[in-house]
Amino acid sequence: VKVDVQLAAELIRNSGSMIAFTGAGVSVESGIPPFRGPEGLWSRYDPQCLDLDFFHSHPKESWTAIKSIFYDFFGKAKFNEAHRVLADFEAKGLLKALVTQNIDNLHQMAGSKNVLEFHGNSQKLICPHCKKIYLPEEVDLNVLPPRCVADKQILKPDFVFFGEGIPEAAYRRSLLAAQNADVVLIIGTTGEVMPAAMIPAEAKQAGAVIIEINTESSNYTNRITDIFLEGKASEILLELEGLI
Numbered sequence: 001v002k003v004d005v006q007l008a009a010e011l012i013r014n015s016g017s018m019i020a021f022t023g024a025g026v027s028v029e030s031g032i033p034p035f036r037g038p039e040g041l042w043s044r045y046d047p048q049c050l051d052l053d054f055f056h057s058h059p060k061e062s063w064t065a066i067k068s069i070f071y072d073f074f075g076k077a078k079f080n081e082a083h084r085v086l087a088d089f090e091a092k093g094l095l096k097a098l099v100t101q102n103i104d105n106l107h108q109m110a111g112s113k114n115v116l117e118f119h120g121n122s123q124k125l126i127c128p129h130c131k132k133i134y135l136p137e138e139v140d141l142n143v144l145p146p147r148c149v150a151d152k153q154i155l156k157p158d159f160v161f162f163g164e165g166i167p168e169a170a171y172r173r174s175l176l177a178a179q180n181a182d183v184v185l186i187i188g189t190t191g192e193v194m195p196a197a198m199i200p201a202e203a204k205q206a207g208a209v210i211i212e213i214n215t216e217s218s219n220y221t222n223r224i225t226d227i228f229l230e231g232k233a234s235e236i237l238l239e240l241e242g243l244i
């Protein structure tokens with residue numbers, strides 16, 4: 001493993017257009033579990049609360065679950081060392097873009113600037129009618145569902161629900177960053193959620209070297225990964241930081 005970490009550090013140091021592609025695993029050490037699996041959020045909540053049709057037909061029921069997952073719980077999480085190292089890589093000019101499937105806002109809180117939010121961001125709410133954006137603290141979540149002050153429409157958390165498309169600008173910019181990347185750091189994702197899962201494959205096809213960090217193997221590991229670094233995101237990223 002040590003040799004692999006050294007090789008990865010050298011690739012990162014010499015890269016000119018590295019991007020990162022992150023999933024739920026990067027936030028596990030912040031106390032946010034993935035959706036799936038025995039400890040996953042779906043063992044405690046019904047995923048239909050994030051289905052667009054159900055949300056429209058049962059706004060109060062959906063909002064009760066949404067409030068407890070994304071505002072009482074995600075909203076209180078703190079970024080961890082993995083988020084922090086990625087923000088530092090960007091500040092040092094080593095990381096050009098960070099494509100994330102996460103919606104917890106922790107990369108942004110850690111200081112990452114060029115975050116391409118593939119699935120949106122739970123720490124913003126949007127009025128589907130006038131498109132006004134609200135921060136959670138600007139909204140009274142004691143009365144559900146919350147409504148836009150201007151036009152009284154029901155607010156929606158600004159992330160991608162089941163049955164909803166990917167935000168167009170984030171999609172386009174992620175593809176472009178992938179096609180221009182020389183190194184991709186894939187961190188903490190199974191690679192099972194489409195179309196997000198295609199982003200590292202696009203980069204690989206365009207010639208990028210793929211470095212993957214995960215506690216277990218993923219869909220990528222035996223297909224496109226060049227260097228697999230097995231372990232927790234924070235531990236491996238701290239090791240890499242120490243070598244760069």
Ligand code: NAD
Pocket residue numbers: 022023024025026027028029032033034035036101102103104105119187188189190191192193196213214215216217218231232233234
């Ligand atoms: P996933 O749940 O499918 O997979 C999580 C991955 O992280 C697994 O491969 C697992 O082995 C790995 N992992 C677990 N702990 C780790 C650690 N400490 N360090 C490194 N890797 C670790 O996650 P996904 O692929 O991101 O897909 C789920 C979808 O649900 C995502 O698209 C995302 O939008 C959403 N989601 C987001 C959050 C969040 O915002 N934090 C949380 C859960 C789910």
